Amino acid sequence: MLGAGFRIRAATTADLSEVLETLAEASRWEVARGFPHPWPVPFPEDRVQLGLDRGEAYCVSDPAGRPAGTVTLQWEDLPFWGPRPADAGYVHRLAVRRAFAGHGLGSRILTWADGEVRARHRAFVRLDCLTSATRLHEFYRSNGFRRVGEVAVGGLDCTLFEKRLAPP
Numbered sequence: 001m002l003g004a005g006f007r008i009r010a011a012t013t014a015d016l017s018e019v020l021e022t023l024a025e026a027s028r029w030e031v032a033r034g035f036p037h038p039w040p041v042p043f044p045e046d047r048v049q050l051g052l053d054r055g056e057a058y059c060v061s062d063p064a065g066r067p068a069g070t071v072t073l074q075w076e077d078l079p080f081w082g083p084r085p086a087d088a089g090y091v092h093r094l095a096v097r098r099a100f101a102g103h104g105l106g107s108r109i110l111t112w113a114d115g116e117v118r119a120r121h122r123a124f125v126r127l128d129c130l131t132s133a134t135r136l137h138e139f140y141r142s143n144g145f146r147r148v149g150e151v152a153v154g155g156l157d158c159t160l161f162e163k164r165l166a167p168p
């Protein structure tokens with residue numbers, strides 16, 4: 001549970017189209033707002049399928065069961081963070097459907113990710129974000145992340161953010 005009746009569950013192959021549509025809706029919204037947008041349009045199905053196969057992709061639904069968001073939580077991230085000790089979870093593809101945006105659901109999902117990472121006895125939550133998406137940087141800072149570096153991946157300049165979890 002994410003609070004306020006929102007639920008999060010591991011996505012299965014049956015959820016492929018739901019996850020793809022959530023990502024596509026986020027990209028359409030970013031384009032319409034003139035925001036920098038990192039994700040290819042359409043998002044490559046095989047990459048989402050890989051996340052489903054690995055059990056790393058999640059679906060968020062509202063109290064009535066309607067699709068409300070998605071997130072992927074990985075346990076390593078070589079392209080963005082390189083080889084590391086097994087000390088973190090890596091958040092990717094965080095998206096909230098616009099019908100549910102603006103009420104803290106993104107933060108609830110990030111708090112859920114904290115719990116998953118703690119449950120694995122890992123101390124850090126890490127993520128990347130386009131360097132040009134400065135409003136998103138504020139969002140992550142307000143959720144306890146700090147900027148720890150820059151990296152270029154696939155021709156995109158990205159800022160690396162990290163949150164150290166308080167010990168249990």
Ligand SMILES: CC(C)(COP(=O)(O)OP(=O)(O)OC[C@H]1O[C@@H](n2cnc3c(N)ncnc32)[C@H](O)[C@@H]1OP(=O)(O)O)[C@@H](O)C(=O)NCCC(=O)NCCS
Nearest residue numbers: 026035094095096101102103104105106107129133135136
């Ligand atoms: C990031 C996200 C999950 C947060 O959801 P939320 O908790 O409901 O919060 P909001 O949607 O209100 O977003 C928080 C702020 O970030 C801004 N923001 C969100 N995505 C943004 C983006 N891609 N670029 C620039 N600003 C963005 C919002 O406009 C909002 O700013 P405002 O309060 O000044 O209007 C959601 O905005 C989203 O799905 N964004 C598109 C996908 C995305 O960018 N994911 C993160 C990739 S690193």
